[in-house]
Structure formats: structure tokens, C-alpha cells
Amino acid sequence: MSLPPLREVIARHGLSASKALGQNFLFDEQLLDRIAAIPGDLQGKAVLEIGPGPGGLTRALLRAGARVTAIEMDRRCLPALAELSEAFPGQLRVIEGDALAMDHGELMGEPFAVVANLPYNVGTALFTRWLDGEDWPPQWTSLTLMFQLEVAQRIVAKPGTSAFGRLAVLAQWRSKAKLAMKVHRSAFTPPPKVMSAIVHVTPAEAPESVSARRLAKVTEAAFGQRRKMLRQSLKGVPGALSALEQLGIDRTRRAETLSVDEFTAIARALDPA
Numbered sequence: 001m002s003l004p005p006l007r008e009v010i011a012r013h014g015l016s017a018s019k020a021l022g023q024n025f026l027f028d029e030q031l032l033d034r035i036a037a038i039p040g041d042l043q044g045k046a047v048l049e050i051g052p053g054p055g056g057l058t059r060a061l062l063r064a065g066a067r068v069t070a071i072e073m074d075r076r077c078l079p080a081l082a083e084l085s086e087a088f089p090g091q092l093r094v095i096e097g098d099a100l101a102m103d104h105g106e107l108m109g110e111p112f113a114v115v116a117n118l119p120y121n122v123g124t125a126l127f128t129r130w131l132d133g134e135d136w137p138p139q140w141t142s143l144t145l146m147f148q149l150e151v152a153q154r155i156v157a158k159p160g161t162s163a164f165g166r167l168a169v170l171a172q173w174r175s176k177a178k179l180a181m182k183v184h185r186s187a188f189t190p191p192p193k194v195m196s197a198i199v200h201v202t203p204a205e206a207p208e209s210v211s212a213r214r215l216a217k218v219t220e221a222a223f224g225q226r227r228k229m230l231r232q233s234l235k236g237v238p239g240a241l242s243a244l245e246q247l248g249i250d251r252t253r254r255a256e257t258l259s260v261d262e263f264t265a266i267a268r269a270l271d272p273a
């Protein structure tokens with residue numbers, strides 16, 4: 001299937017990148033194919049793409065054989081995406097609107113992989129939402145998401161490092177998160193100020209009897225005052241200090257020295273049996 005080059009599509013549809021919508025487009029089709037390969041074999045699989053823009057990543061997903069549902073809020077991109085639908089009959093469904101305002105599970109109606117190159121703030125909001133539900137395993141089978149490099153490093157950070165915090169615990173307590181690929185700023189048009197990286201997350205088994213909400217409470221308090229000792233930062237969380245005692249966790253430690261397992265153990269100890 002030969003499609004017109006992406007730059008030509010952008011010119012023909014007058015798709016100048018909108019700063020307000022956080023638009024930085026990818027045009028290198030080889031790079032896009034490599035990104036589309038990160039989730040593994042997509043032949044016949046359902047994929048949710050958020051923010052397809054002019055459709056560079058969408059094309060790569062379609063070439064990989066995925067059945068793509070793409071949510072885009074910029075109406076100007078819809079004609080270019082309609083051309084892709086024609087080129088890959090029956091493989092692409094485009095939904096116009098704000099992905100933050102939609103129930104993705106209901107929209108997809110089956111297990112799905114998520115792939116997206118999103119503006120930073122939207123990406124982080126969606127990431128948190130996909131990871132913080134009480135129901136586990138989730139309906140999504142993997143998340144393949146572009147972030148600014150610094151955020152990607154916070155997601156995969158290990159304890160004992162300054163990048164380790166709430167995002168890392170959220171991403172790692174019942175999922176596997178890895179930094180799949182760094183992407184140089186020059187790969188984007190226009191180039192953003194910072195470097196980017198793609199994070200790949202797959203669900204893992206959840207530790208027993210740990211509520212996502214209670215864990216969030218603990219990490220919020222602990223990292224909200226990350227320089228303070230736990231005996232100070234966890235003071236306001238009912239039951240947390242006696243949980244530390246019960247678990248033999250030294251109260252003079254600081255949040256970033258705790259392992260993900262220690263955080264889940266504290267959250268479990270807060271839970272009524």
C-alpha cells in the first residue's frame with residue numbers, strides 16, 4: 001500500500017502544528033514502525049490510539065495489522081484520518097473528542113492495547129487514570145506511551161534514586177514498566193524543548209489485599225514531604241505509624257528508600273482484615 005508522505009498530507013490539509021493542543025508530529029516512518037512494534041504482534045488486535053493527529057503512528061499501527069480506534073480532538077485532522085480509513089478498509093475507527101472525557105473500556109468493548117504520543121499533561125492524566133483503578137487486571141493489555149524523558153525516568157525509577165516517587169510506585173506495584181526507546185527531540189516537527197522516551201507497561205499480578213486508594217494515600221503523604229522521615233510524613237495517615245512498627249520498617253527512613261513492596265505492605269496493614 002503506498003500512502004502519500006506525511007509532510008504532503010499535512011501540507012494538503014493545512015495542518016500546521018497547534019501549540020495549544022500540544023502538537024509535535026512524527027514523520028519518520030521507520031521510527032513510527034519501530035514504535036508500533038513495541039507492544040508486540042498487533043495483527044488482528046484491538047488498539048486504542050489517543051491523539052493520532054495527521055496519522056503517522058496510526059499508519060504504522062495499521063501496517064502492523066491492528067484494528068485501531070483513534071480518538072482525536074482536533075477536527076482539522078479528521079479528513080487526513082478519513083483517507084487512512086479508506087486505505088485500510090475496516091481497520092480504522094476515528095472518534096472525535098476529548099479522550100479525557102471518555103470511558104475507554106466501554107468504547108473498546110474488548111481487551112485492547114493503548115498506543116499514544118500525547119501532550120505531556122494529557123499523557124500523565126490518562127496514565128494515572130489507567131493505573132489507579134481498583135479492578136485488576138485492567139481491560140488494557142499494555143500501554144505504549146510517549147513522555148518527556150524526565151517523566152519516563154520517574155515512571156521506571158528504582159528506590160533510592162531521586163526520580164523514585166508516586167509515579168514509580170503507581171506504575172510498578174502491579175505492573176511491569178520499562179523504558180522502551182528514547183526519542184530525540186529532532187524527530188518531532190516542531191521539535192519540543194526536551195527529549196522524549198517511550199514507556200511500555202504491562203499488567204502483572206496484584207499483591208493480595210492492597211487497595212489502590214489506600215496505597216495512593218500512603219505514597220501521597222510519604223512523597224508529599226519526601227525529605228522528611230516517615231514518622232513525620234506519615235503522621236497524618238491513620239494507622240500508618242503502627243503499620244511501620246508492625247512491619248519492622250524504621251520510622252527514621254525517608255520515602256525514597258522504601259521498596260515498592262514495603263509501600264504495598266504498609267497499605268495492606270492499613271486495610272481492615
Ligand SMILES: C[S@@+](CC[C@H](N)C(=O)[O-])C[C@H]1O[C@@H](n2cnc3c(N)ncnc32)[C@H](O)[C@@H]1O
Pocket residue numbers: 021022023024025026027050051052053054055056057058071072073074077097098099100117118119122
Ligand atoms: C504530540 S501530537 C502527536 C500526533 C501524532 N500521533 C504523531 O505522533 O505525530 C498529540 C495529538 O494529540 C491530540 N490531543 C491532545 N489532547 C487530546 C485529548 N485530550 N484527546 C484527544 N486528542 C488529544 C492533539 O490534537 C495532537 O493531534
